[in-house]
Amino acid sequence: MTGFSIPTDILEFDRFSQFVSQEKVNKDDLIITSERTYKHFIEPMKLDAQVIYREKYGKGEPTDEMVDAILSDLKTKTFERVIAIGGGTIIDISKVIAVSKADDCVDDLYDCSEKLKKIHPLIIIPTTCGTGSEVTNISVINRVRKGVKMGLASEAMYADKAVLIMEMLDSLxxxxxxxxxxxxxxxxxxxxxxxxxxxxxxMFSKEALKKIIIAWKKTMDCGNKSEANEMYTNENWKKYASDFLIGSNWAGIGFGYAGCAAVHACAYPLGSVYHIPHGQSNQLMFEAVMRKYKEIQPYGRINELEKVIADCLESKVDDAMEALYSLMNQVLCCEPLHKFGIKEDELSVFSKNVINTQQRLLKNNYVNLTEEQILEIYKFAY
Ligand SMILES: [Fe+2]
Structure with a gap:
C-alpha cells in the first residue's frame, strides 16, 4: 500500500488573466484547448504561446489515432510547458503529451507505462466540473485499434500544477x-x-459528495424551469459554479487514491461503442450498480454513504439512495440503455468485456461482482 500524497500544486483564481500574469505564459508554452475556450478566454489576452485545437484531431473522447496524429504534428514544434485548458478529453491528451518523446506513439506508452518519465512540465486548467483529472495520474484513451477503452496510469502524468479558475465555467x-x-x-x-x-x-470523497449534491439541490430548488425543456434552460447552477468545480477537484483527489469502480467499468463500453458522453454513461449505470451492491451486501460502508446523502437531502436514511436518483434525474433525465440504440444481445458481450479488461476498476468495487451479476446490472439499466 502506498501512502496518501498529492504531488500536484493546486491553485485557485477567479479569473484567467490572474493565472496568465502569475505564471507568465509565453512563446515556449504549448496550450492544448478547444476553439470555443480559445475564443472566449485566450484570444482576448493576445498571448504568444503556441496553441493546438483538439477539434482538428476529431470529436468525442480521446482515441489512440487522435493522440498519435497530435504527437506526429508536434514533432516539428519546440516547447517547454504543456498547458491543458479544457475538459476530460483535452486533459487526457495533454497528460500523454507531457510524457511523450518525439518519436513515441500511444502503443509504445502503454507498453512501457512503468518507465514513463515527465518530458514537459504540465499545467492543467479544467473547464468542466467533472473529471477531477487535474489531480489524478490516469489518462483514459479509447484504443480503437485494439477495440478497448483503457486507462494509462503513471506517476509521471501527475500535473505539476492544477489551476481552478472559477471564470472558466461561465460559458459551459x-x-x-x-x-x-x-x-x-x-x-x-x-x-x-x-x-x-x-x-x-x-474525507475528500465525502466532502465532495456533500458539496455536489447540496449544490444540485439548491440549483433544482430555485431553478427557472420551462415546461418545454426544463433541463436545458436552467442556468441557476452557475450561482454554485465554484462549489461544483471544487467538489469535482476533491472527488478527483478521492478517486485518485481510492479508485473508481463498477459504475465506470460498466459505463466504458457505452462510451467506446456508442459514444455516449462519459458522465452520462456513468449516470446510466449508477443506479443499477448501487442496487446490486445493496442486494449483495446491504450492510457496510454503503450505510455510511446513505447517512451522508440523507443528511444533505433531508431524507430518511432508508430513502437516501432513491432521493439521490431522483435528484440526479432532475439534473439530467436518465434514459434506459435501449433508447441509445444498444441491442439486448450486446449486454453479454459488454459484461464479458468488462470482466476481461476493467479489473483495474473492478478491484475497487464495494463488493465483488461476477460476470453474471454484471450482466444483471446491464439488464436492469436496459
Ligand atoms: Fe469519470
Missing part, C-alpha cells in the same frame, strides 16, 4: 454541466465505497 452549456457534475458525483461515491481508500481519501 447546461448539458456539459449536467454530465460532468454527474461524473464528479459518481467519482465521489465510488471512491467513498472503495475498499482501497484511506481516512484522508474518504
Amino acid at each position: 452549456p447546461y448539458k456539459i454541466f449536467a454530465t460532468s457534475s454527474i461524473d464528479a458525483m459518481v467519482h465521489s461515491v465510488e471512491s467513498f465505497l472503495s475498499p482501497n481508500g484511506c481516512s484522508i481519501s474518504y
Whole structure:
C-alpha cells in the first residue's frame, strides 16, 4: 500500500488573466484547448504561446489515432510547458503529451507505462466540473485499434500544477454541466465505497459528495424551469459554479487514491461503442450498480454513504439512495440503455468485456461482482 500524497500544486483564481500574469505564459508554452475556450478566454489576452485545437484531431473522447496524429504534428514544434485548458478529453491528451518523446506513439506508452518519465512540465486548467483529472495520474484513451477503452496510469502524468479558475465555467452549456457534475458525483461515491481508500481519501470523497449534491439541490430548488425543456434552460447552477468545480477537484483527489469502480467499468463500453458522453454513461449505470451492491451486501460502508446523502437531502436514511436518483434525474433525465440504440444481445458481450479488461476498476468495487451479476446490472439499466 502506498501512502496518501498529492504531488500536484493546486491553485485557485477567479479569473484567467490572474493565472496568465502569475505564471507568465509565453512563446515556449504549448496550450492544448478547444476553439470555443480559445475564443472566449485566450484570444482576448493576445498571448504568444503556441496553441493546438483538439477539434482538428476529431470529436468525442480521446482515441489512440487522435493522440498519435497530435504527437506526429508536434514533432516539428519546440516547447517547454504543456498547458491543458479544457475538459476530460483535452486533459487526457495533454497528460500523454507531457510524457511523450518525439518519436513515441500511444502503443509504445502503454507498453512501457512503468518507465514513463515527465518530458514537459504540465499545467492543467479544467473547464468542466467533472473529471477531477487535474489531480489524478490516469489518462483514459479509447484504443480503437485494439477495440478497448483503457486507462494509462503513471506517476509521471501527475500535473505539476492544477489551476481552478472559477471564470472558466461561465460559458459551459447546461448539458456539459449536467454530465460532468454527474461524473464528479459518481467519482465521489465510488471512491467513498472503495475498499482501497484511506481516512484522508474518504474525507475528500465525502466532502465532495456533500458539496455536489447540496449544490444540485439548491440549483433544482430555485431553478427557472420551462415546461418545454426544463433541463436545458436552467442556468441557476452557475450561482454554485465554484462549489461544483471544487467538489469535482476533491472527488478527483478521492478517486485518485481510492479508485473508481463498477459504475465506470460498466459505463466504458457505452462510451467506446456508442459514444455516449462519459458522465452520462456513468449516470446510466449508477443506479443499477448501487442496487446490486445493496442486494449483495446491504450492510457496510454503503450505510455510511446513505447517512451522508440523507443528511444533505433531508431524507430518511432508508430513502437516501432513491432521493439521490431522483435528484440526479432532475439534473439530467436518465434514459434506459435501449433508447441509445444498444441491442439486448450486446449486454453479454459488454459484461464479458468488462470482466476481461476493467479489473483495474473492478478491484475497487464495494463488493465483488461476477460476470453474471454484471450482466444483471446491464439488464436492469436496459
Ligand atoms: Fe469519470
